[in-house]
Amino acid sequence: MKIRSAVLRESGVTAPFASSLPLHIEEVELAPPGPGEVLVKMIAAGLCHSDLSVITGVRPRPLPMSLGHEASAQVMQVGAGVDNVRVGQTVALVFVPSCGHCSPCMEGRPALCEPGGNANARGELLTGHHRLSLAGSHINHHCGVSAFSDHAVVSARSCVPISEDIDPVEAAVFGCAVLTGVGAVVNTGQVRPGASALVVGLGGVGLSALLGALASGANPVVAVDVQQSKLDLARELGASLVVNAKDPDAVEKIREF
Ligand SMILES: [Zn+2]
Ligand SMILES: [Zn+2]
Structure with a gap:
């Protein structure tokens, strides 16, 4: 089937990208799902810094x-x-x-899946296939998802069913920001009830880390950012203290808390 997708053909182009326009909306061919694969229609997609890292070339990936x-x-x-x-x-x-x-999967660390990481680095689906093409040439999949498209074929192992009572637009951030932020607190930091936690930077990942710390029973949980609207949201979500990093007394305020 024909789909529309945002394709990167060259990385490292000159910023600002609003002028150099590194992404092109193209009509490309999407092959049907093979064994172990799923055809999906996109509902919502987030823009993450990792997309930017591929555009800048900081994270080299096979192109297009x-x-x-x-x-x-x-x-x-x-x-x-x-x-x-x-x-x-x-x-x-x-x-x-x-x-x-694989061993990380068997140890309960699926985000570190070795075949999954290798497939992502090659621009393939976990099944080893490319399902995107234009004029007979492969277009690589980003992280097995390629979400800036109206449809995609993905590995079934990229899909996590979402309960019907969750807004699907909000559910989009479960795919990266939530598992990165909550995973950092729960798996890497192993934050325990009563431990103190400090979250610096309240984007999608930081706010998810804040929620992860609160869910882990951390207390106090201090949130730091430079935008008042983010600090207000952190307070609303349950942060014990919010501190604007522009405040010259920020460090002292946190130490004294
Ligand atoms: Zn991401
Ligand atoms: Zn694995």
Whole structure:
């Protein structure tokens, strides 16, 4: 089928990107899902710094590549052998597909899946296939998702079913920001109840880390940013103290708290 997708053909072009326009909306060919794969229709996608890192070339990836890696979508068709999602279901698309069998997966760390990471570096789906092309030439998948498209074929192992009572637009951030921010607190930091936590920077990842710290029972939880609107939101979400990093007394205020 023909789809529209935001394709990057050259990285490292001159900023500002509003002038150099590194992404092009192209009509490209999307092959049907093979075994273990799923055709989805995008509902919402987030723009993440990792997309920017591919555009700038800081994170080299095979080009051309259809970008976007944090999204919610509706399942339209499933390939042979897919049993974790069904047609019509809403799913979050995660930025690392997990095979379920390698050592990180077996240790309960699916975000570090080795075959998943290798497939992402090659611009392939976890199944080893490319399903995007133009005039017979492959277009690479970004993190197995390529969310800046109206439709995508992804590995079923990139899909996490989302409960119907969650707004699918909000569910899009589960695919990267939430699992990065909450994962940093719960898995890497192993924050325990009663521990103090400090979150610096309240973007999607930082606000997710804040929620992860609160859910872990951390107290106090201090939130730092330079934007008052972010600080207000952090306070609303339950931060014990919010501090504007522009405040010359910021460090003292946190130490004294
Ligand atoms: Zn991301
Ligand atoms: Zn794995």
